[in-house]
Amino acid sequence: MPEEGSDRDRAGKKPIFVVHKHDATRLHYDLRLEVDGVLKSWSVPKGPSMNPKDKRLAVQTEDHPLEYADFEGVIPEGEYGAGTVMVWDIGTYENASRWEHRDVPMAEGLRHGRAKFILHGKKLKGKFVLTRFERGGDRTWLLIKMKDEHASSTYDPVRDEPDSALTGRSLEEIARSSAQK
Ligand code: MN
Secondary structure, three states, X not given: OOOOOOOOEOOOEOOXXXXXXXXXXXXXXXXXXXXXXXXXXXXXXXXXXXXXXXXXXXXXXXXXXXXXXXXXXXXXXXXXXOEEEEEEEEEEEEEOOEEXXXXXXXXXXXXXXXXXXXXXXXXXXXXXXXXXXXXXXXXXXXXXXXXXXXXXXXXXXXXXXXXXXXXXXXHHHHHHHHHHO
16 A cells, blocks of 8 residues: 555556446446545536536545446446446546645545545546535535636536547447447
8 A cells, every 4th residue: 555645656657537427326427536546436416517616516435446447337236336337537637735835645635625636537627626515424525626727617528528538438338238248
């Protein structure tokens, strides 16, 4: 295990992020950020927005293993997370958390309920912030786009780019090809 707070992993490579589009009981988006060797995870019912005016609910879920990042396929009925999973966006990210002129490691920021990061995805780009609710339990967060050159009130990747960033497939195509196996 790398030491906490190093913001480095896998031989010093930039940490990865993934957004899984997950057609489970309800369609939702799972944001996952590599932190200290695992994928910290949040379920975002409406998916991420590029508009800084949108506050997207993000409910923290179980950490996932790094190997799960590029999983695309169908989780069978009866198993945790049953349903079709798409790699809706994937890329690397940079921690951008600074408090009082100090760089704050991701793990520390998350522990204190606030983390800023810059996504380098195929769809999601630029600065985002995750902020935990003071009340309402320690699993409830908001995901918000911060103002920068990538912020947009017109580009809505959830609406405009529904298919896989990895294979270009739709949820239906992923479900179909999995059923043929
Ligand atoms: Mn999910």
